[in-house]
Amino acid sequence: MDRFGPDLLRGSLDLMVLSILAGGQAYGYQLQASLRDASRNLVQISAGTLYPLLHRLEADELIRSEWDESTGRRRKWYELTKAGRKRLASQAHQWEAYVACVRALLEPVRALLPKTI
């Protein structure tokens, strides 16, 4: 299957990034790679999308950042805040409900869908 298009991703990228960070601290490049790997290459977001998104999440205080210079290069690490964890939980919950809803609506159409998904 081809990678998901921007229309499909819009609205759930926040959720995806927050869920990766739930697994622990990460820096930008790492997040991009994790998203790609965890989704088996279906979710590939550009740096041009990811970094403004991270900054926005930080502005909304859902994640916090800190600089680490121990490796010799200046790297910015992100982690979830308590509010971020709460948001992740509520958004995940909402997402599950959404998926169930769409699935139910698609029920009559399922017979027509190609088998290889």
Place this chain on the structure above:
Amino acid sequence: MPEAEFELYLNMLSRLMRLTPEQRAAISDELRDHLEVRLAELVAAGHSREEAVRLALEDCGDAAGLAADFRAVTTRKQKRKLMVGSVAALVAGLFIVSAFWPIAREMAPPRSVAENGKSAPLETKTATVPVTLSPEKAAAKAEAVKQAQKEREARQKALAAKVQSRAERGAKLLATARPLEPDHNLVQFKDRLELFSSVDIDDVSLRDALKYLGVCAGVDFVFDPRVYQTHTRDEEFILDAAVQLKIVNSKVSIRTILDLMLEQIRAEELGYLIEGEVVQIVCSNNVQVYDCRDLLAIAPPPTAEALAPARGPTGKRDSGGGYGPVIPRASTNGQRLIEVIENAVEPDSWHSSGGNSTITEFNGLVTIKQSGRAHRSIRNLLKLLRNPSEGAVAKKTS
């Protein structure tokens, strides 16, 4: 090892972002880290250094768009702080008002107490009034409330008088109105706004001024309902607010007169739309389409493109984040025009800066949703872009 191309890109990005030096440096550092790791990975995967640099930069996208996205985040942060601050202030204000309100009301009736002497205690009212002020202060408060009441009444009377004299002047002005064309039916509606006239209006209400203009130009003005409910900063209804315009040494178009009048009534969103055969005065953001095909037929100079990384195959930015409507990036030339407009007119109001005004281009037609005032500025800007010499100040030749 700092790569020259990356520094060039980060430099350009930095200059495009109107943020503090610390914020710009932080973003540059973060992206530099990303670019370097990506470069290493691509080279390890077998790409040439040149190819790897290009791919790494492509991942970041064009600097202008990225700068705008970062800017939008900061504006959002500022708006949030402003909102939180003003809500807090409002709540605090309401709290204070509600604390004093019952006392003030209890104070009003016993007038004799306040007038006889400030030290007279309020024995009769102690049972009902929550005593949080000493008797002297309470009496003083009553006095202050009465004073404020008097002032308010006086202000309203003055305003009513002003409106009255303004109405009289308006009636006088209307009596002098003469159509500019002997038979307006012979003039196409869209040309009526381009009729030329001088004008001498002094302290007349907007309503009357528009009536006058209507007679002169053979144009009917209607009002969006919101206009009736909106005030200027002096708390007058827009339609009652004063217009003052004196252009007697030359003639200007009715359209210009209309623009100047609306501009005076300081409500930023006041504008107008041409709806069929009437002109509707609106008080909100509205959508207008500008025909810029003449401006966009010119081919762009090849210079700046060399620095900005190439776009992806679809020509669109990957906009998978939850930012609201996806504004498609138009053709390069159209994009250039959009940038000119966004930078010259109300820069902070555009969607790309976090506001809710939008601009898109399609086949040379630019569709813009903006306030009335911004539309006026845009019209002027486009006029100048078409005829730069009109705006140039004449040079002295010695």
